[in-house]
Amino acid sequence: MAKDLVCGMDVDEKTAQHKSEYEGNTYYFCCPGCKSKFDKEPEKYISGAGEHSGHHHH
Numbered sequence: 001m002a003k004d005l006v007c008g009m010d011v012d013e014k015t016a017q018h019k020s021e022y023e024g025n026t027y028y029f030c031c032p033g034c035k036s037k038f039d040k041e042p043e044k045y046i047s048g049a050g051e052h053s054g055h056h057h058h
């Protein structure tokens with residue numbers, strides 16, 4: 001089971017119809033709306049899992 005990073009829903013990779021690849025990883029989404037939000041700002045959703053694990057430029 002994968003997780004839709006945009007809304008937090010669980011998504012089954014086997015049946016997921018909405019997915020996106022970013023930096024070599026595949027992300028799954030429950031709907032086209034979540035996918036397009038992720039596509040606009042992927043890092044926002046990926047780094048949202050761990051506030052300090054991303055790369056920040058100041």
Ligand SMILES: [Zn+2]
Nearest residue numbers: 004007030034
């Ligand atoms: Zn979603």
